[in-house]
Amino acid sequence: MRALRWFALSVGAVVFLLPFAVLVRDGVGGWSEVFSDREIPLVRSLLNSTVVAVGQTVGQVVLCALAGYGLARVPYRHASVVLYAIVATLMVPTAVTFLPSFVVVSSLGWLSDLRGLIVPGLFSALNVFLFRQYFQDFPTPLEEAGRLDGLTVWGVYWRVVVPNSRGFVAAIAVIDFIGSWNQFLWPLIIAQDSSTWTVQVALSSLLTAQNPRITLLFAAATVSILPIVLIFVVLQRYLVRGVTETGLTGQ
Amino acid sequence: MGAELNRRSFLVVAGLLGLAACGSDTGREGSAAGTLRHWYHAYGEDGVQDAVRRYAAAYPGAKVEVQWNPGDYDSKIVTALQNSAVPDVFEAQLKVDWVRQKQVVPLDDLLGDTRDDFVRTLLDSQTVDGKLYGIPQAIDTQILYYRPSLLEKAGVTPPKTLDELVEAVKRLDTGSVRGLFAGNDGGVAVLTGPLLWSAGLDFLSRDGKAPGFDDARAAMVFGKLRELNQGGLLLGSPTDWSDPGAFVNGLAAMQWTGLWNLPKITAALGGDVGVLPFPRLDMAGDESVPVGAYSAMVNARSADVAAAKAYVKWLWVEKTDYQTEFATAFGAHLPARQSLAAKTAQNGPGREVVEFVTRSGRIAAPARWSSRANLALSDAVSRIAREGADAAGELGTALDVARDEIARLDR
Amino acid sequence: MRRSARTFWLFVGPFVAGLLVFTYVPIGWSTYLSFFDAHNTVAPTDFVGLANYVDVLTDGEFLGSVSTFTVFAAFIIPTTTALALALALLVNRIRFARTFFRSVFFLPFACSYVVASLVWKMSLFSGVDSGVVNTVFGWFGGEPQAWIGTVDPPLYWVVLVTVRLWLQLGFYMILFIAALQRIPGNLYEAAWIDGASPRQAFRHITLPGLRGTLIAVLTLNLINAYQAFDEFYNILGDSRGYPPFARPPLVYLYYTSLGSGGQDLGRGSAGAVVLALVIALVTLLTGRVFRRSQ
Numbered sequence: 034m035r036a037l038r039w040f041a042l043s044v045g046a047v048v049f050l051l052p053f054a055v056l057v058r059d060g061v062g063g064w065s066e067v068f069s070d071r072e073i074p075l076v077r078s079l080l081n082s083t084v085v086a087v088g089q090t091v092g093q094v095v096l097c098a099l100a101g102y103g104l105a106r107v108p109y110r111h112a113s114v115v116l117y118a119i120v121a122t123l124m125v126p127t128a129v130t131f132l133p134s135f136v137v138v139s140s141l142g143w144l145s146d147l148r149g150l151i152v153p154g155l156f157s158a159l160n161v162f163l164f165r166q167y168f169q170d171f172p173t174p175l176e177e178a179g180r181l182d183g184l185t186v187w188g189v190y191w192r193v194v195v196p197n198s199r200g201f202v203a204a205i206a207v208i209d210f211i212g213s214w215n216q217f218l219w220p221l222i223i224a225q226d227s228s229t230w231t232v233q234v235a236l237s238s239l240l241t242a243q244n245p246r247i248t249l250l251f252a253a254a255t256v257s258i259l260p261i262v263l264i265f266v267v268l269q270r271y272l273v274r275g276v277t278e279t280g281l282t283g284q
Numbered sequence: 285m286g287a288e289l290n291r292r293s294f295l296v297v298a299g300l301l302g303l304a305a306c307g308s309d310t311g312r313e314g315s316a317a318g319t320l321r322h323w324y325h326a327y328g329e330d331g332v333q334d335a336v337r338r339y340a341a342a343y344p345g346a347k348v349e350v351q352w353n354p355g356d357y358d359s360k361i362v363t364a365l366q367n368s369a370v371p372d373v374f375e376a377q378l379k380v381d382w383v384r385q386k387q388v389v390p391l392d393d394l395l396g397d398t399r400d401d402f403v404r405t406l407l408d409s410q411t412v413d414g415k416l417y418g419i420p421q422a423i424d425t426q427i428l429y430y431r432p433s434l435l436e437k438a439g440v441t442p443p444k445t446l447d448e449l450v451e452a453v454k455r456l457d458t459g460s461v462r463g464l465f466a467g468n469d470g471g472v473a474v475l476t477g478p479l480l481w482s483a484g485l486d487f488l489s490r491d492g493k494a495p496g497f498d499d500a501r502a503a504m505v506f507g508k509l510r511e512l513n514q515g516g517l518l519l520g521s522p523t524d525w526s527d528p529g530a531f532v533n534g535l536a537a538m539q540w541t542g543l544w545n546l547p548k549i550t551a552a553l554g555g556d557v558g559v560l561p562f563p564r565l566d567m568a569g570d571e572s573v574p575v576g577a578y579s580a581m582v583n584a585r586s587a588d589v590a591a592a593k594a595y596v597k598w599l600w601v602e603k604t605d606y607q608t609e610f611a612t613a614f615g616a617h618l619p620a621r622q623s624l625a626a627k628t629a630q631n632g633p634g635r636e637v638v639e640f641v642t643r644s645g646r647i648a649a650p651a652r653w654s655s656r657a658n659l660a661l662s663d664a665v666s667r668i669a670r671e672g673a674d675a676a677g678e679l680g681t682a683l684d685v686a687r688d689e690i691a692r693l694d695r
Numbered sequence: 696m697r698r699s700a701r702t703f704w705l706f707v708g709p710f711v712a713g714l715l716v717f718t719y720v721p722i723g724w725s726t727y728l729s730f731f732d733a734h735n736t737v738a739p740t741d742f743v744g745l746a747n748y749v750d751v752l753t754d755g756e757f758l759g760s761v762s763t764f765t766v767f768a769a770f771i772i773p774t775t776t777a778l779a780l781a782l783a784l785l786v787n788r789i790r791f792a793r794t795f796f797r798s799v800f801f802l803p804f805a806c807s808y809v810v811a812s813l814v815w816k817m818s819l820f821s822g823v824d825s826g827v828v829n830t831v832f833g834w835f836g837g838e839p840q841a842w843i844g845t846v847d848p849p850l851y852w853v854v855l856v857t858v859r860l861w862l863q864l865g866f867y868m869i870l871f872i873a874a875l876q877r878i879p880g881n882l883y884e885a886a887w888i889d890g891a892s893p894r895q896a897f898r899h900i901t902l903p904g905l906r907g908t909l910i911a912v913l914t915l916n917l918i919n920a921y922q923a924f925d926e927f928y929n930i931l932g933d934s935r936g937y938p939p940f941a942r943p944p945l946v947y948l949y950y951t952s953l954g955s956g957g958q959d960l961g962r963g964s965a966g967a968v969v970l971a972l973v974i975a976l977v978t979l980l981t982g983r984v985f986r987r988s989q
Binding site for chain 1: 703786799819827870
Binding site for chain 3: 326
């Protein structure tokens with residue numbers, strides 16, 4: 034029984050690692066030209082992806098944590114209505130709203146514009162919900178100590194609550210960053226101009242081209258997953274926590 | 285002299301408009317105001333990208349940035365035109381919808397006395413309601429390449445009818461060398477037009493007011509594509525129909541691909557190359573080659589339409605040396621202008637193709653044939669040819685969509 | 696009191712404003728568009744009533760795509776859930792190298808759908824003889840197959856299903872492991888003392904303990920299945936567009952409204968509304984089934 038378990042795990046591990054091995058193997062020939070080739074604007078698109086992912090992560094965490102704290106801790110007559118209005122949008126799958134959001138963004142003139150890539154993704158009802166749950170369990174004595182020191186609610190939030198929530202914020206941020214780096218449909222329709230392509234759009238354009246240059250494409254794809262693999266190695270603790278937090282909301 | 289005057293007056297105009305444009309928000313980052321963005325689809329031939337970037341850099345009137353677009357270019361253009369000022373200039377085949385929604389601007393005033401020099405059918409294909417919206421860049425065509433030595437070995441003569449083609453494909457198929465390569469989708473994308481024409485049908489009726497394939501013969505002719513898909517066709521090639529790879533590397537005895545690949549193919553196979561138009565189904569149909577012409581157009585939402593038009597005029601009307609180079613230096617296309625075509629006389633298979641185009645060239649993508657109708661038809665053909673679906677039923681659905689779309693365009 | 700309200704909006708206001716502009720306005724606007732002839736425009740004038748809805752609901756393409764993906768969901772959801780649970784149980788049981796195996800199975804989560812599509816399309820399931828899967832097939836005397844190009848039988852489903860499993864299993868496995876670790880160990884000890892078999896322990900302790908997570912995994916899975924886009928677009932799509940099979944609802948909406956399939960924002964919006972309703976309905980129905988089984 035035990036041997037069988039180890040056998041299953043080992044076979045599984047080989048199967049799960051195989052695609053990575055293939056990715057690296059097939060890209061070796063393209064390493065020398067991957068950054069210089071003009072057909073795939075890799076440097077530019079990596080830069081765009083970085084700006085989008087960092088901007089979106091920071092923006093989401095700041096906005097959603099604020100809102101979550103307000104909902105959890107600031108008494109307000111209509112707070113439950115606001116919470117309901119926010120949570121209700123969770124019922125509408127994000128992918129169904131891509132078309133309407135496209136309409137709004139294109140009317141704002143934000144096609145082929147980094148603002149169009151970043152801003153609409155900042156308002157994640159899921160994150161607000163998670164932060165609200167987290168802050169509800171935040172130890173009140175800490176906050177009260179802050180109040181006694183003469184801090185306002187705003188002051189307590191920034192001086193006491195945020196510094197004591199680094200682990201949770203990191204967990205949410207890591208998930209947001211990976212989601213933002215890997216997202217595809219939204220940048221596909223917004224980033225028309227190659228100067229705004231994210232790395233996923235750049236890769237996809239070449240993958241669906243008439244005659245893709247395969248080696249180069251594999252090399253570029255390898256480069257594109259490096260930042261996330263790095264996060265995996267360095268921040269896996271937060272990542273696992275983030276996954277567990279986000280995944281359990283279905284309850 | 286005339287050109288000089290033109291350029292000067294246009295510089296004045298462009299300068300004024302450029303100043304005006306500085307005041308308005310172009311809504312994009314990364315390129316300075318007054319820069320024109322010019323989009324091309326990704327040509328497969330080596331050197332085209334360098335050439336068009338060189339042309340853009342040589343333009344004295346404005347800074348031009350070229351964007352190369354691999355992938356689903358048609359969808360990209362459609363999305364970009366919805367509400368974006370980018371690109372200013374792009375190549376495409378005109379769709380009536382763009383005219384109806386005022387997304388492209390008329391370009392009649394750019395031609396001047398060169399109008400008669402352009403191949404008439406090409407201009408017609410970029411014209412809606414008497415106005416021209418695209419300057420044809422070059423003539424593209426597709427033909428059937430074959431290896432005479434392989435045909436001889438299999439005891440097959442170059443096919444003159446569709447049935448002969450089906451038969452030839454079966455007899456040429458040896459397992460390691462397949463009979464015909466017409467794309468990894470089994471010829472659906474590139475053979476739909478030629479199949480219709482071979483039965484004497486078309487996408488649209490002659491007056492453009494009805495679908496052109498409302499006929500039992502359509503089911504019959506797409507049934508032939510089904511027969512091809514059932515044996516002898518190369519599928520799953522690493523390169524697609526637009527690349528000569530499969531043919532050159534001996535994976536197939538015949539390939540349907542562009543004239544633009546002729547130089548690569550003759551370089552690889554020497555004299556062992558023959559060319560044919562797509563054969564006819566029977567005497568009621570025609571042999572054919574599809575004629576396409578990507579044309580230069582101007583986005584109506586461009587921050588500076590006048591500057592964009594001036595640039596198009598410079599590149600695609602005035603700079604005849606660039607036009608000739610663009611059409612002929614990187615793979616064989618035919619120039620869109622008769623005076624240039626005359627200077628680049630071809631010989632061998634190239635000359636035969638010129639004859640095919642003159643004798644049996646057909647417009648591959650009529651402006652009134654909408655994208656949705658085209659999608660419906662290619663879906664139907666795909667199901668018939670690849671899955672063996674009921675031809676009459678599938679075509680009926682496509683006909684309904686096509687009628688809908690035609691009615692919509694005239695509403 | 697007024698002060699408290701001001702503080703509340705100080706915290707919640709920025710988010711709510713954004714949510715209004717980028718979620719509520721779009722949904723409203725899109726619903727508005729769905730009653731108009733909105734070809735290539737976001738400011739239509741041509742009111743057509745329910746015509747777009749009639750169009751969508753009589754369009755074989757759309758219905759086919761929704762029903763195909765209902766079947767797809769019915770297959771992929773139990774498969775993903777069962778395999779993820781199996782991985783979690785395996786990984787959770789071992790003591791040695793547990794972190795290693797957990798990381799290995801979780802690693803694909805780092806990979807984007809685009810990159811995975813590239814590997815699956817161009818290397819693993821490439822149609823040439825040297826494709827990885829074809830090579831393995833060859834060892835066992837199998838014929839090389841054109842995995843993505845073969846429609847009859849639909850081999851492309853093998854490609855699409857395996858890529859999705861590879862990408863998603865690790866995520867759900869992590870959820871299951873977290874849930875397994877929350878089950879108190881003394882329950883198992885008690886069961887063991889009572890002489891329960893491992894199977895009985897699984898049925899009466901493990902499964903009930905995983906209940907909440909199971910429902911979460913199934914719900915997430917369900918929504919994901921209907922939202923499939925990335926790997927389908929990248930594996931089956933090419934410069935000519937998208938073939939008429941295995942077309943997910945989102946690919947349909949993309950081509951109808953933005954792609955080369957017609958630039959019809961009115962019909963696309965109507966389709967989005969219908970799709971939202973379908974997903975809501977299916978989610979509700981499965982929720983009800985679960986409640987009844989409780």
